[in-house]
Amino acid sequence: MNFDFDSNQKSLQSEMRRFLEQRSPVSEVRTVLDGKRPFQESLWSELGEMGYTGVAIDECYGGTGLGYLELCLISEELGRTLAAVPYSSTVYIFAEALKEAGTEEQKQKWLPKIAKAQTVACFALEEGAGSTPLQKIKTRYADGAISGVKKPVVDGQIADVALVVARDDETENKCSLFIVDLTDETRFERTQYKSLDPTRSLASLNFKMAPADRLGVPGSAEILLSCILDRAAVFAAFEQIGGAEKALWMARDYSLERFAFGRPIGSFQAIQHMMADMYAATVLARSNAYYGVWALATQSDDLGLAAANARVSATQSYQLCARDAIHIHGGMGFTWEFDCHLHYRRSNFLAVQYGSLSQWEDRLVRQLCASDGVEID
Amino acid sequence: MDFDDTREEAEFRARARAWITKNAPHELHTELVNAPFGHLDLRSVDAVQAARQWQSRKARDGWACLSWPEEYGGQGAPQMHTIIWSQEEAVYSRLGAPFLVSQGSLGPTIMTWGTEAQKQKLLPPIVTGVDIWCQLFSEPAAGSDLAGIRTRSIREQDGSWTLKGQKIWSSGAREADWGVILTRSDPDAVKHHGMTMFFIDMRAPGVVVRPIRQITEQSHLNEVYLDNVRVPDEHRIGPVGAGWKVALTMLTNERITVGSHMPTGFEELFSLVNQITQSGVPAVYDRSLRSRLAGFASRANGLKYTYYRALTELSRGGEPGPEMSIMKLVAASTMQEIATLALDLQGLRGAVVQEGMDDNDDRFQMMLLRSAGARIEGGTDQVMRTIIAERVLGLPQDMRADKGIPFSAIPTSPNQKAPAAAE
The missing domain is CATH 2.40.110.10 (Butyryl-CoA Dehydrogenase, subunit A, domain 2)
Structure with a gap:
């Protein structure tokens, strides 16, 4: 039994933590929060130079070829520091889609750029409120080009390439994934939305006959998305755990400094017990996420179940820790000045990115039934 | 990261499995599987008698109290062997219920605090199941x-x-x-x-x-x-x-023993929702129910994998980390919530506490009743939270009226005034 990261992986994580403490203090994140710049561009480049965007990319495509365990630890640290970089869109989704379904040419073209953080990708799936089942996708691919409106798209405002889900004219009404270059602004329009978490930008992308390059065989969107989103769920879970633990320990530290009724508020059981519950939630989430990455790294048949399980647990944990961290900080937690709202924003943003909590809850139950050999709709 | 045994562990597991297959009281298997959660009651035989027999058979062939030193009747085996053993022992480990105090907490306490004479006298009869504590x-x-x-x-x-x-x-x-x-x-x-x-x-x-x-x-x-x-x-x-120090040694061992073995009832609930019908289809088809099921599943899984993380530490020869402090807190209240939901799904049948009523007998009803106690015994939910707050999160102890004064001067009723505490 070895249900833990090894010492090399742990030292990579500490290295990453030290790096982010230096290069991405919250004052840097706040420049994005305050709208002074769209994301931490210099941090993004440095992540590439250090090899952090290419940990799960093979060396032949310019990556470091480490793997998913390492990628998860990096995600955890990015979540802890709230780094405002398009890591998840580019690394969790675009790189994984390329690895899974890209042609040699597509891989050669994009993976080395991702590994050096020389490109920013976005993932254009949604077409409005509610979940977007593939049957309802209106964006179309015909004659080598995409037309339609994708909204909202995370990192859509800053991306130079989009992975677009569209109805494929060359199939019987099925969807495929397409790579669309966003450097030619004449073929699409982007409109920025105000984001609940301004450190994660949102936009709409209105494609007008934008040239597109299909990824994978025609009509393979459903199977590819299911596989890629399972992976993203595990990576996101680690990001959420990093944030949840940070929010908990911020609250804990504050409760030792803040005095009321002549003593630290952290000595009141009402406050202690809230934090004990926050702690319990982070432990459960971490253990579940370990199982998720184990399933991912070993290509286990349990991945669908393990990913949903990790995602549900991590989402609940981060939402709980972030909202109760505000509460423990009292009025100060409600100010712009204190950092509590950054976690409150991020936790609720992540809770709906890559499928919302209720969708993952549904998937978890369906996976449990499937592992008993029962299919339910 | 892997769940595999080391070669040595795999070899031990195979030996344990072979011995259990040959020696376990297979005639009790069904009854043990169906026994309601909680203290062990068997219908066909006296539970304590059956427990003693199984324990003495294990002791005879060197499978009892594996991690205890050989001079006191154990095998001096690594902690991991105990874990592997209990995984293989599976449902028969329920026969260990009468020895929970003696083997789980008293034995280790004697090893820490006892005199040599006490160790010699008290530990071997615990191993053989002759003495119950x-x-x-x-x-x-x-x-x-x-x-x-x-x-x-x-x-x-x-x-x-x-x-x-x-x-x-x-x-x-x-x-x-x-x-x-x-x-x-x-x-x-x-x-x-x-x-x-x-x-x-x-x-x-x-x-x-x-x-x-x-x-x-x-x-x-x-x-x-x-x-x-x-x-x-x-x-x-x-x-x-x-x-008090001796008591803390006992309690620490008790919490490790109890917490790692506590079920949540999720598996039983999951079979129920696949089995029981609502408007002609199994309850699991009801989407409004799935959010709650998923919440329970992720808690039950989280406990299981938290335990695996503790095992990883044991496997390396270390001590389980502070994570284990959440086990009982989460498991007991989850079980109570699960039992409440199960009764709800059963409708009025949920009020029937009867074996033979259907496949579920009185399972969820007993779970409902039993879980109320699980949240109290071995440290209430609130005591467990305070322990996490003080020992894991390093928060200061709450203010107390009984500090620094003689025990005899501590107030015990509303009409007594507390003396000024001497710090």
């Missing part, structure tokens, strides 16, 4: 505030002791041969300093055990009265006045 800690006025115990131990001229008082919530006291008992030897010392730990012969003159009928209708818990019970000084565990 009970714990005599709680009192009517000392539950969560365990250090508030008042059962007196008075030193006699000849060096022996006389014990007087009342203990309560003692599980299995009627079957026990020995009781480990926390007493107050010096009421004028500060609360946590005036206690001493002993063990007593449960059949000694002056020891009276009365069963308590529980909400489950079972009577595994007892009151134990001590009317001038004479105890030789050789039955003292640890130094005079160090009883």
